[in-house]
Amino acid sequence: MPISVRATIKPNSRKGPLVEILDDGTLTLYVRAPAVEGKANKAAIELLAEHYGVAKSAVRLASGATSRHKRFDIDL
Structure with missing residues (x-):
């Protein structure tokens, strides 16, 4: 069963790649x-x-493709 994760993306970051x-x-x-x-x-x-230790194919962008605020579904 997938979990849903809300995230804010900070592109062009010198701090990254990082998850807070x-x-x-x-x-x-x-x-x-x-x-x-x-x-x-x-x-x-x-x-x-x-971060979650899964394959890239297990992570899907569910909403917010052109927004900084996104929702991802992750199959654990």
């Missing part, structure tokens, strides 16, 4: 990729897969 967990349970994803042509989304999927 906020007090309300949402994640902040710092990725080095720019927010063009889906590069930041792809980097976020790779980062979440590494």
Whole structure:
């Protein structure tokens, strides 16, 4: 059964790649990729897969493809 994760993406980040967990349970994803042509989304999927220890194919962008605020479904 997949879990749903809310995340805010920070593209072009010098701090990344990094996952921060906020007090309300949402994640902040710092990725080095720019927010063009889906590069930041792809980097976020790779980062979440590494963070949760699953394959990249187990992480899907459920909503927010063009927004900083996204929802991912992850098959654990």
